[in-house]
Amino acid sequence: MAHNENHQVQLQFLGAAGTVTGSKTYLQTNKYKILIDCGLFQGGKSERKLNKLDKLPFAPSELDAILVTHGHLDHTGYLPVLVKKGFKGPIYATHPTKEIAEVILHDSAKIQAEDTAAANKRRDQSRKPRKPLYKTKHVNKTISLFETHPDKEWVELGNRVKFRFLKSGHILGSASIELEVNGKIFLFSGDVGQRAPLILDAPVRSKKADYVILESTYGDKLHDLALSPYQALQEVVNSTFDKGGTLVIPSFAVERAQEIIVLLHNLMEEKSIPSVPVYLDSPMGIDITRLFQDHSSWHNLTESETEKLTKNVHIIQEYQETLGVLHADGPKQKIIIAGSGMVTGGRVLYYLKQLVGDAKNTVLLVGHQATGTRGQQLASGAPFIKIDGEKYKVEAQVSQIGSLSAHGDQEDLLWWLGLLRASKQVFLNHGEPEAAEALRTKIKGQFKWPVEIAAMDKTYTL
Template identity: 40%
Template sequence: MQITFLGATGTVTGSKYLLSFDKTNILVDCGLFQGPKELRLRNWSPLPFNPEILDAVILTHAHIDHTGYLPLLVKSGFNKPIYCTYGTTDLCEILLRDSAHLQEEDAKHANMQHYSKHRPALPLYTVEDAENALKLFQPQAYNKVIKLHQNLSVQLIPAGHIVGSSFVRIQYQDTSLLFTGDLGRLHDPVMKKPTEVQQVDYLVTESTYGDRLHEKEPPKLTLKNIINKTIHRGGSVIIPAFAVGRSQILLHYLSELRKENAIPNVPIYLDSPMAINATQILYNHIEDLRLTQAQCQELCDVATYVNAVDESIELDLDKTPKIILSASGMASGGRIVFHIRAFASDPRNTLLFTGYQAEETLGAEILAGKKFIEAHGKIIPINAQVEAIRSTSAHADYGEILGWLKQFQQPPKKTFVTHGEPEAALSLKQKIETQLGWQCYVPEYGQKEEL
């Protein structure tokens, strides 16, 4: 068995792992590179293999850095099964269509503004390509043994990151290999904890937070305090939130605070069609959650859903106190940019960030203390209070990763640390070696390993 690391090396994004077994080839995850331009350009480079050689694609979960290259893979000739959980299939129906729509919009905008060197600028892939990819999905139950051929099988094991997320366990003859994908939190308020794994021959683990620990202050308490201070001074709380995962955690906290009468009874709006769809999908996959059916219903009911654009515009015209959750989580696009433009100049309001803010995004600029921002061609002063809750991540920190690894009854022969910035991956590697005594490696892009 040979593994080739084709993404999530030296970076968090672009997860792709090519596995070759005699005459069989499978790809575990098929993600887009995101972030700085030099990374995004990799999406336009041909893969170092012909997609037609693949017998299957296996997905750990639905996030675009793990699935967003699928439409291009299919466009390039792949036409075999895509295996994942039912929850991942449901979320991919939203996320891949949205990603394709954004690709088309970016190309359209580049042609209108004439800032692309290509004439005309073309999208990386289209909505039609995304639809063709979705036709290949074959959802599977958790823990079911999926036989790819006589000596090769796959299992999808609950990972606790988002709805549908799974570890991918490969069994080839007498050799086993496990991909963590994105490892969930031990005490996530919504998702069940990651499944304990006792033994595997080879391990590929993520390291997003391999060099840090999450803040200890309970995020629900921080959220309560920020809301109460803001509403008390007559302001509104504007929350950029990732549509899948983060929005649902925040809705859960808000439903609990509302039930406890711990925050004022002001309107709460979820203004993101994708987040609304993801919230409804959450309700359909209660088996993934630590919430009861009643708690899940409360989460779904706490906010008024805003689908129509004109309803979203009306929110910005009404300056009475309210709470708005909207995407994107980094304020790099979507309706949240309009809300920031409308509310940022009033010192009574609060802009509350609840997730990672990548370099060069609007969210990163605001969090860094920039006093003026440009949003849709207008210069906007940032007079609103700027706050951040840094403990709502759905990724395990290094303490939680090490705690999960310590449950293994014997060490893997080799552990590969991926899906992290260089400092995070190297830091986790050193911690695993020091605390567990395991053989640990940080692979480079394109590196091949015989297992």
């Protein structure tokens, strides 16, 4: 490189551009190659196909480091693929993020093994057997490469390159990343929570950044705050039970499940809803709940509230137990929290097969539903959903509580930017096209900064 190019930085979005999953942002200088997040694409077939494409612009062994904002699968789920293909460098994260990633990646390897086994049973013998993207042994190797740091601590990556984590209020351990390269600050938002998250500390706002890479999941939406999450949940529970139905909540095992359990406990204690059995059917749920008990500096629950996460909650771990939940003796009315949050797989599918055809029951959606997912089909009023090749008529009430989302809405994202001095450029990623465009217009209007919607695979020279 010519001398005047030495300070050039190139950014390339290898995922979460024009979509909300598969987050991977590649930053390179003439000396360093760094990946920020390394997630799986989730959603319909076309999204999932992107996980199999072998078109990364680097050999995994060439990467100097991977920085991870948080433990969700769409930010960590591709890490074992890179490790399998030769990445041996450090993976930097906060301590809770490492532990959450460990739980989530082991679960991912297990699901892939089950899914490929089932697909191979059904396949035409003339076609090649399917293989999982990675196995448990690759997950173990991946976890051994993690190096953890507390938030706010500057970490030197090399000559004139350092970074630090700042709490982002999205899930336990989640952080934005301030990365300083040759005196310029690149601020990667990761996923940003609401200004006043229910059980986490509020997102930390940076005062200075030259380039901002900002998520735009809810860039075109405002959470309905007419009712607090507490009141909204109370209404959904009571209207379901008035009809004599069962409430099914498809939920992510990290954060959402814990928030809902705390809210339900409090509502039952004050007798605002009936005391009924609550089932958490998520093999990951118990592990994640333990992490809340281990990392009290990352949330604002009291010790007694943290204890409520397992008190009077029936935690289902084995599939055999799942089969018994709907046929258990005792009260017919119950609340079932089961993964996955976007209804793309997991135990919730079993319950929906049994319950979605009955108008007495309610399916409550509590997080972002990406395009192409069953959750999005339910949210948009689809008359049928398809599970394991079978069509199921949707007669159950489908409700949504946006204010329970782990993502900040448009106003939260503008608030998060609010302390920054003038930025040279904002890139919007991690959002559907309409959401990103609406946020781009707002940021340009309010801050007068140049804003670009990140395009997949395009290289930006800064």
